[in-house]
Amino acid sequence: MASVRFRVTLPERLWIGKISREYEAAEFRVLSGIGGDERASALVETTGVPVDDLRESAERDSSIDSFRVVMHGDGKTVFRNEATSHETYDIFRETGTMPEYPVTIRNGSVDVSVTETRERVVELKQALERMGAAVEIVAVRTTGDSSGLLTERQAEIVDLAVEEGYYEVPRRCSITRLAELLDVSKSTVSGVLHRAESRLVHEYSAASSES
Structure with a gap:
């Protein structure tokens, strides 16, 4: 589930x-x-x-x-x-x-x-x-799967992005702001979010092909 x-x-x-x-x-x-x-x-x-x-x-x-x-x-x-x-x-x-x-x-x-x-x-x-x-x-x-879909770092940044309103419409937070909160570069945040979103999409695509 x-x-x-x-x-x-x-x-x-x-x-x-x-x-x-x-x-x-x-x-x-x-x-x-x-x-x-x-x-x-x-x-x-x-x-x-x-x-x-x-x-x-x-x-x-x-x-x-x-x-x-x-x-x-x-x-x-x-x-x-x-x-x-x-x-x-x-x-x-x-x-x-x-x-x-x-x-x-x-x-x-x-x-x-x-x-x-x-x-x-x-x-x-x-x-x-x-x-x-x-x-x-x-x-x-996910439930019943302690490893989840994302790495610990990906989950941390995705959770912060959700909490700060990055995925709201309109967005309440920018990549720049997330980078400031995490004390990393904008390219790092963008790359981690992109890889996390890609993993989610591929996971559900794989589940679809198996069903």
Whole structure:
């Protein structure tokens, strides 16, 4: 089993991707979601979007069947939307995976974590890519394997990069800042991160070819 955090860049056609790009400073947190054969429903908390703009945008989008504001105040809106066709829920259902809530969306980019077998993680990644999403693996933790996927030094630098916001959208930390914190050169940090990311990608590629 592995706990994997993906960064998924949503296709332009998806409503949540469109409106989160229109309001770049906004944050959407999917608190829960239920997907069935005929309908999918999500409870979402957002900040940074006027409630009237949110409602009008949802009502204009043909993919949204129902939109209801549950709570609004102090700059925060909680809403529930339903759709008879929801590509992302269909993918999670068909691959037998479940995202760990809350799922955070900013500027068309989704941070989503799953804990699953390597084979199912690979299947999920490939299904999201077939949908038209760009998928990046930003963190991996394995269970039942003390050696893990990364060397101790790679894990140290990757953990610091995550902690400092290097993988956030937009990034809150640069390679230069990471190099200063580690007291090493920028080229060293860049090289270690590149090799770590390469190991993660090849690990899951190998798992995919074996399944």
